[in-house]
Every structure is written in structure tokens, then in C-alpha cells.
Amino acid sequence: AAELTTVEAGKLTMATNAAFPPYEMTTDAGAFEGIDIDTAQAIADKLGLELQIDDMDFDAALLSVQQGKADIAMAGVTVTDERKNVMDFSDSYATGIQSIIVPEGSDIASPDDLAGKMIGTQRGTTGYIYCSDDFGDNAVVAYDDGLTAVQALNNGQVDAVVIDNAPAKEFVAANPGLVLLDTSYAEEDYAIGMAKGNTALEDAVNAALEELKADGTLQSIVDKYITA
Ligand code: ARG
Known part of the structure; x- marks a missing residue:
């Protein structure tokens, strides 16, 4: 696959708010974990990029992609018409x-x-x-x-x-x-937020998501964090 241009070369920079279990949370040791973290890691792996997690307030995470400071906002972000005016969304991965x-x-x-x-x-x-x-x-x-x-x-x-x-x-x-x-x-519906018009990244993220859904990876990540 062609090199993707990202905010920081070789990295997939994810803006999140890691206070939203089980999607993203911070362990006592200060590590990030959760459904969005593991899913973003799996996407980064598929894109051949290193995952960089930037933890911030939720509203700041949404702004971060709009301002080109992060590649993806992944924080249990709901798709809304208002947000679609200012950012693009991947296919949905959860409800x-x-x-x-x-x-x-x-x-x-x-x-x-x-x-x-x-x-x-x-x-x-x-x-x-x-x-x-x-x-x-x-x-x-x-x-x-x-x-x-x-x-x-x-x-x-x-x-x-x-x-x-x-x-x-x-x-x-x-x-x-x-x-x-x-x-x-x-x-x-939850989806991954990206800067408006970054179709190369959107296509790559959607292709990766598609594979993760098809091969059961996404479900196994959900099962790891949500026990019925
Ligand atoms: N789904 C809600 C929204 O998009 C709340 C998401 C909050 N996420 C977080 N990581 N704090 O507005």
C-alpha cells in the first residue's frame, strides 16, 4: 500500500478521552486500554503505522482532528449531522x-x-x-x-x-x-472521526475496519472488555 501521509510521519495519532470505560480508560499504572484503544492498535498495525495516543478532554479530541493535530478521534464518538459538518466519519463500528x-x-x-x-x-x-x-x-x-x-x-x-x-x-x-x-x-452509532476531506486516510481506515469486522477481531476485542 502507498505511504499514508499522517500528522506525524510513521504514526497514527489518536485523540481520545481515556475516561470512558470500556471504550477507553487509563489503568492505575497509567496505561491506556479499552475497545477503542485495541481497535485503533489493530488498525494502525494494518496500516503499518505506530499508534500514538493523545489523551485529552472529549471536546478537545473532536477539535484535534478538525485542526489537523490528530489523525483520528476515537472516543466512542457518536455520528451526528452537526459533527458531519466539521469532520468526516469512518463506517460505524459500534452502537x-x-x-x-x-x-x-x-x-x-x-x-x-x-x-x-x-x-x-x-x-x-x-x-x-x-x-x-x-x-x-x-x-x-x-x-x-x-x-x-x-x-x-x-x-x-x-x-x-x-x-x-x-x-x-x-x-x-x-x-x-x-x-x-x-x-x-x-x-x-459510534465511528472514527477524521479531518474533512482526508479520503486517503478514510479509505485506509474503512478497509482496515472491514477486515477487522470480517475476521472476528473486532468482536473478540469487544468480548475482551464487555462480559455479558
Ligand atoms: N457518544 C457520546 C458522544 O459522542 C459520548 C462520548 C464520550 N467519549 C469519551 N471518551 N469521553 O458525544
């Missing part, structure tokens, strides 16, 4: 569901019940965007990451947290006293 976490005994049982409540979200995410559209900016608090939003819920600073279902499950498992509602606020 996500915006879910609602509440304290045990809460009177919130469905998305409609969020009206009039204070909602915690992660800044720049679809959870923030949907909730502020539906319930007004003043009803939504934007935290640096999902865990901080969950801590605010534990402390009673917000009434609910809206976040993707996979991290929601992990946060609830680690926080007795919180429950995950069995209702979905929105369903979404």
Missing part, C-alpha cells in the same frame, strides 16, 4: 445508547421525567446536547468527564446523569446507591 443514571428511589423513571430536574453530563457529548435541547441549558451541568458527573450525582448536586450505556453500566456497578434506568434516551 451506543444514551442512558439515564439516578440514585436509588428516584422519582425519575423515563426521559420525560427529566423535565424540571438537574442533569449531569460530560461536556461536549451528545448527552449534553440532547438534554440541553430538550430541557434547556440551565437544566444541564457539563462536567469534564463522566466519572465527575457520576460523583456529582452521588453528592446530590444533580438529579440524574445522562451518558452512554456502556460506561453507565460500569459507573453504576462501582457505585452502590445508583441505578441505571432500563429506558433509552437516544440510540446512536
